[in-house]
Amino acid sequence: MSNLAINNAPNKIRLLPDLVINKIAAGEVIERPAAVIRELVDNSVDAGAKDIALYIIEGGKQLIRVVDDGCGMSPEDALLAFERHATSKLQNVNDLESISTKGFRGEALASIAAVAKVRLKTKTLDQALATEVRIEGGKLIKVEQVSGNLGTEIEILNLFFNTPARKKFLKAESTEEKKIKQWLASYAYAHPQIRFRLFCDSRESLNISPKSDFFERARLILKQPAMEVKAEFDRIKIQGLLTHPSMAQAQSSSLTILVNHRLVQDRMILRAVKEGYDSTLKSFEIPYGVISIELPADQVDVNVHPQKSEVRFVASQSVFVAVRQAVLLAIKNFKSPQNSQSSDFVSQKQYQNVAVQSSNNFLNLREAAPAFQNKSENMSPSFGQNHTANQRQVALPVATSNPINSSAEITNQSNKFAFHYTDLNYIGQVLTCYLVFEHEFKMYIIDMHAAHERVNYNLIRKSFENKNLTQQALIIPITIELGYEGVDRCLKSIEIFNQFGFEIEAFGETTLIIRQVPSIITPSIANQLIKEIAANDLEHSQSGKFVEIIDHICARLACHASMRSGKVINRAEVQALLAQLDETELAGACPHGRPVIVEFNATQIENWFGRDR
Numbered sequence: 001m002s003n004l005a006i007n008n009a010p011n012k013i014r015l016l017p018d019l020v021i022n023k024i025a026a027g028e029v030i031e032r033p034a035a036v037i038r039e040l041v042d043n044s045v046d047a048g049a050k051d052i053a054l055y056i057i058e059g060g061k062q063l064i065r066v067v068d069d070g071c072g073m074s075p076e077d078a079l080l081a082f083e084r085h086a087t088s089k090l091q092n093v094n095d096l097e098s099i100s101t102k103g104f105r106g107e108a109l110a111s112i113a114a115v116a117k118v119r120l121k122t123k124t125l126d127q128a129l130a131t132e133v134r135i136e137g138g139k140l141i142k143v144e145q146v147s148g149n150l151g152t153e154i155e156i157l158n159l160f161f162n163t164p165a166r167k168k169f170l171k172a173e174s175t176e177e178k179k180i181k182q183w184l185a186s187y188a189y190a191h192p193q194i195r196f197r198l199f200c201d202s203r204e205s206l207n208i209s210p211k212s213d214f215f216e217r218a219r220l221i222l223k224q225p226a227m228e229v230k231a232e233f234d235r236i237k238i239q240g241l242l243t244h245p246s247m248a249q250a251q252s253s254s255l256t257i258l259v260n261h262r263l264v265q266d267r268m269i270l271r272a273v274k275e276g277y278d279s280t281l282k283s284f285e286i287p288y289g290v291i292s293i294e295l296p297a298d299q300v301d302v303n304v305h306p307q308k309s310e311v312r313f314v315a316s317q318s319v320f321v322a323v324r325q326a327v328l329l330a331i332k333n334f335k336s337p338q339n340s341q342s343s344d345f346v347s348q349k350q351y352q353n354v355a356v357q358s359s360n361n362f363l364n365l366r367e368a369a370p371a372f373q374n375k376s377e378n379m380s381p382s383f384g385q386n387h388t389a390n391q392r393q394v395a396l397p398v399a400t401s402n403p404i405n406s407s408a409e410i411t412n413q414s415n416k417f418a419f420h421y422t423d424l425n426y427i428g429q430v431l432t433c434y435l436v437f438e439h440e441f442k443m444y445i446i447d448m449h450a451a452h453e454r455v456n457y458n459l460i461r462k463s464f465e466n467k468n469l470t471q472q473a474l475i476i477p478i479t480i481e482l483g484y485e486g487v488d489r490c491l492k493s494i495e496i497f498n499q500f501g502f503e504i505e506a507f508g509e510t511t512l513i514i515r516q517v518p519s520i521i522t523p524s525i526a527n528q529l530i531k532e533i534a535a536n537d538l539e540h541s542q543s544g545k546f547v548e549i550i551d552h553i554c555a556r557l558a559c560h561a562s563m564r565s566g567k568v569i570n571r572a573e574v575q576a577l578l579a580q581l582d583e584t585e586l587a588g589a590c591p592h593g594r595p596v597i598v599e600f601n602a603t604q605i606e607n608w609f610g611r612d613r
């Protein structure tokens with residue numbers, strides 16, 4: 001070994017001082033204001049608070065203040081709280097298995113205090129005076145007894161004032177503010193009984209009033225017509241509020257996931273919810289809503305992630321199946337129309353960028369403030385999309401079969417919608433593709449192609465699954481020019497074609513001959529259809545899953561078999577379509593997730609003309 005190596009050898013090993021450890025930990029746990037807030041609000045919840053108010057200035061970069069009415073801390077605890085690994089929530093290793101509080105690592109306050117100026121004021125019930133503690137960059141500045149209320153008030157000034165490198169990574173004020181707001185709205189789903197308020201630069205930006213149960217709170221936050229998911233399988237309880245497939249968005253924040261009242265990000269659950277939406281979503285779309293899973297503490301490990309946002313399930317397959325099944329059951333009954341207000345949202349969603357979509361959510365949240373809510377309720381009792389769910393809770397047969405597990409018990413009573421397409425009075429056809437109806441002070445518009453497509457799609461898929469798709473032989477076979485590659489692709493998937501009722505064979509190297517087609521389509525479109533399947537659906541066959549290819553083909557068949565825009569439809573055909581829709585699962589959306597029916601209530605229409613009732 002050369003001298004050089006020895007000279008450059010590292011210094012001898014030393015233990016890092018606590019302050020350095022805390023600063024490092026701060027980088028992992030509290031990388032931005034929203035993360036600081038998450039830790040502080042968790043602490044308030046753990047302290048039993050019923051009312052939690054957040055104040056931020058400059059997106060939290062200058063000031064974060066959290067005021068709670070929880071149990072408070074004694075003077076000794078108020079100092080201990082800032083020590084590393086100081087926690088009141090974990091006594092021994094066994095506790096780790098059954099943790100029900102939000103915090104347990106005992107590092108949040110120590111980390112935050114290492115990189116900011118902190119003022120804590122706290123009082124318990126049996127203390128006459130409150131304790132005030134000031135710490136800057138991990139150094140204790142002052143402790144004194146002052147007057148104060150029960151609970152805890154903590155102020156974080158100048159986050160990262162002594163770690164400029166970290167400070168540089170903070171985003172613009174408005175971005176940090178948006179993250180905080182979005183987080184708080186999601187968090188509020190998990191704790192219905194707690195009031196949460198957020199003030200940004202002294203403006204009230206969120207005020208989420210307490211509700212007695214999960215669904216009430218969720219409706220208040222979501223502010224969209226939504227389906228209740230309610231199921232219990234063995235010891236897995238699933239609750240949720242999910243919106244129409246056409247409200248799905250291309251961003252993961254669209255779906256809030258709770259596991260044992262903890263906000264988590266979990267791909268497995270996300271996938272289960274998406275599969276539960278069945279044939280109504282595009283692959284990149286994520287449903288808009290909230291899903292909450294509760295299971296015994298020993299069935300889930302929450303200790304895998306420093307920010308506690310990831311979990312591990314002991315029986316993850318059962319959880320997956322339970323969630324998918326619960327969502328499937330709920331969504332099946334989602335026949336009711338979209339209110340036109342939410343379909344404005346849909347069209348914005350499609351034509352504007354993602355940033356606009358998320359601010360749109362916030363608009364809705366702002367409306368969730370209690371004052372506003374009451375006002376609109378008074379204005380018109382029948383108004384408000386959220387109420388449709390309540391008003392329509394009349395008997396409707398609920399899916400009874402339970403394909404996954406006969407021992408699993410499903411409770412699913414809330415999704416009884418009594419919306420019947422056949423109740424609608426037909427007015428006429430407009431703009432070549434739309435059917436207008438009236439019923440009980442509401443006007444409805446049905447997209448005739450989307451409706452027929454949904455009916456046909458379900459029919460085709462069911463027949464495919466039951467292997468009873470009928471076929472028709474062609475008197476004069478059709479030949480299609482597909483090129484070498486196209487013919488090759490079709491022949492490789494000949495099994496799939498046969499299952500759908502096509503009989504095809506090669507005719508030379510670049511031509512295909514069709515002798516039979518499924519009865520649901522008119523033979524004249526077979527040429528076009530096979531070309532589309534060969535070019536689009538089979539192309540994905542290497543990467544895509546078999547089920548997906550089948551889905552694509554079903555959707556394509558359904559599309560071709562359905563009434564086109566421009567077809568003049570007579571009254572009897574309209575009635576037949578309505579009757580079919582009543583019999584059809586997922587009738588509220590076409591196989592591409594677009595709405596089939598949109599509703600306008602009288603108030604909305606009166607508003608167009610400036611009439612206020």
Ligand code: ADP
Nearest residue numbers: 043047081087088103104105106107108109152
């Ligand atoms: P953890 O939450 O993991 O225990 P923290 O550093 O977040 O660690 O908090 C340390 C301790 O301080 C907590 O265990 C709790 O006893 C006390 N504490 C923190 N915030 C509050 C609060 N708002 N009300 C009452 N006690 C609190």
Ligand code: MG
Nearest residue numbers: 039043103108
């Ligand atoms: Mg904590």
